Amino acid sequence: MITEFAKQFVFTALILLGGLNFVAAQTDGHEEVNHNNHSNHDVQDTSHNSQDDGEHKEFVAKDFIIPHIADANEIHFFGDHHSGFSAPLPMIFYVEGKGFDLFMSSKFHSEDGSHDEHAVLTAVGPNTGTVYIKNPETGISSTKGESFYDISITKSVFGMMFIMALLVITLRSMARSYSKYPGQAPKGLTNVLEPLVLFVRDDIAVPIIGKYKADKFLPFLLTTFFFIVASNLLGLIPFIGGFNITGTVGVTIVLAFVVFFITTVNGNKNYWGHLFWPPGVPNLVKILVVPIEVFGMFLKPTVLMIRLTANMTAGHIIILSFVSLVFIFNQNYGAVAGFGMGIFSTLFMIFMYFLELLVAFLQAYVFTLLAAIYFADATQEAHH
Amino acid sequence: MELLSILFEVTTGHGLAALGAGAAAIGAGIGVGLIGKGALESMARQPESSDDLRANMILAAALVEGVALFGIIICLLVVLG
Numbered sequence: 410m411i412t413e414f415a416k417q418f419v420f421t422a423l424i425l426l427g428g429l430n431f432v433a434a435q436t437d438g439h440e441e442v443n444h445n446n447h448s449n450h451d452v453q454d455t456s457h458n459s460q461d462d463g464e465h466k467e468f469v470a471k472d473f474i475i476p477h478i479a480d481a482n483e484i485h486f487f488g489d490h491h492s493g494f495s496a497p498l499p500m501i502f503y504v505e506g507k508g509f510d511l512f513m514s515s516k517f518h519s520e521d522g523s524h525d526e527h528a529v530l531t532a533v534g535p536n537t538g539t540v541y542i543k544n545p546e547t548g549i550s551s552t553k554g555e556s557f558y559d560i561s562i563t564k565s566v567f568g569m570m571f572i573m574a575l576l577v578i579t580l581r582s583m584a585r586s587y588s589k590y591p592g593q594a595p596k597g598l599t600n601v602l603e604p605l606v607l608f609v610r611d612d613i614a615v616p617i618i619g620k621y622k623a624d625k626f627l628p629f630l631l632t633t634f635f636f637i638v639a640s641n642l643l644g645l646i647p648f649i650g651g652f653n654i655t656g657t658v659g660v661t662i663v664l665a666f667v668v669f670f671i672t673t674v675n676g677n678k679n680y681w682g683h684l685f686w687p688p689g690v691p692n693l694v695k696i697l698v699v700p701i702e703v704f705g706m707f708l709k710p711t712v713l714m715i716r717l718t719a720n721m722t723a724g725h726i727i728i729l730s731f732v733s734l735v736f737i738f739n740q741n742y743g744a745v746a747g748f749g750m751g752i753f754s755t756l757f758m759i760f761m762y763f764l765e766l767l768v769a770f771l772q773a774y775v776f777t778l779l780a781a782i783y784f785a786d787a788t789q790e791a792h793h
Numbered sequence: 794m795e796l797l798s799i800l801f802e803v804t805t806g807h808g809l810a811a812l813g814a815g816a817a818a819i820g821a822g823i824g825v826g827l828i829g830k831g832a833l834e835s836m837a838r839q840p841e842s843s844d845d846l847r848a849n850m851i852l853a854a855a856l857v858e859g860v861a862l863f864g865i866i867i868c869l870l871v872v873l874g
Contacts, residue, residue, distance in 0.1 A: 612848065715862065715863065716855065716858070716862060719863075719866050720862060723865060771855075774851070
């Protein structure tokens, strides 16, 4: 009983603040060691409390939050991870020398039929006969160690396809309406999106890149802006699977790489000159400055990538942490504390949600703005 | 002494990551606070330059936030990795 409890539970922080205890619960493998070393009687008090309802499944914030922000092979709507309601997505594998396997992710099932979220699931490829093993901890592998490429349509990929289709349809029809009704004030959706387009053009591209060069970069900047805004907003709609597209490193690394690529390709002699032979800098200082500048060339898109990913993921984690707090308080301090925390959490979640709406636009703005600054840097005129 | 033992309790294991997250938040708080202060003072002195200042303020805040988020990411990697 004790070890059962010990495995499931660990405290990471206990901070006394004016006689109040704030407790955050978490698991990890070191729990048994930590548990024996507890010298603080407060910690033992709290652990005793939660031992009383030890027969319930222990709530672990990490196991709740991570599946919600990670990419997945199904779109999970509500309920427990396996018994709840979720939509399967196609799995596509390419096994070397054998060909493609295509099946739905609902084909994955556990050997003993358990619905535990830590259960190892298996599925047999219909075409190649390869047995795929889906381990929640280590990902997908095959039994005989065959090498394969996983090109499945995951949740993020599906979300991106959806946004792509949405943007193409809405923005195309919007562009068409301008030629259809020339000289007239825009109506409907066009009226909603026009300020955003004008914002990107008049407040980002033109002032930073310059009036004549901006046209060259405007299509990319607009595409990036609308893609990031749409992905961010899609991630904020509850009960449709909790998409975290721009919070996935794979997505933002491509966005950042395209920015890097465009900057490098468009770099003129002033840009490269400033990079490798900064004018007006003493020769000895150049030895210091040039490596920093060259390093900065790669650092800029990397930071661009991390900023967007971390911002969006952090927003999701904060909202999910407020949800977790309710369960943690309910488990550690009883139902009344859980109920009270529920009210508190809900208010904070609403606040965070509105903040996230702001951040969704702000991050798209910042990404576009910084991309525009890098493009302006690459196409700079000599001004010495 | 009580506080020290609690701090020790916190710092063994993943508690250090939590402290790191707090430290990152302090840094970002100071940075964004200074940016807000500077922008507000400048806007009060020259209201006509508000638009330019606002754009640059958001940019600077985003850069500061980016550094803080590095800290958060590392903390997350410690806790979850």
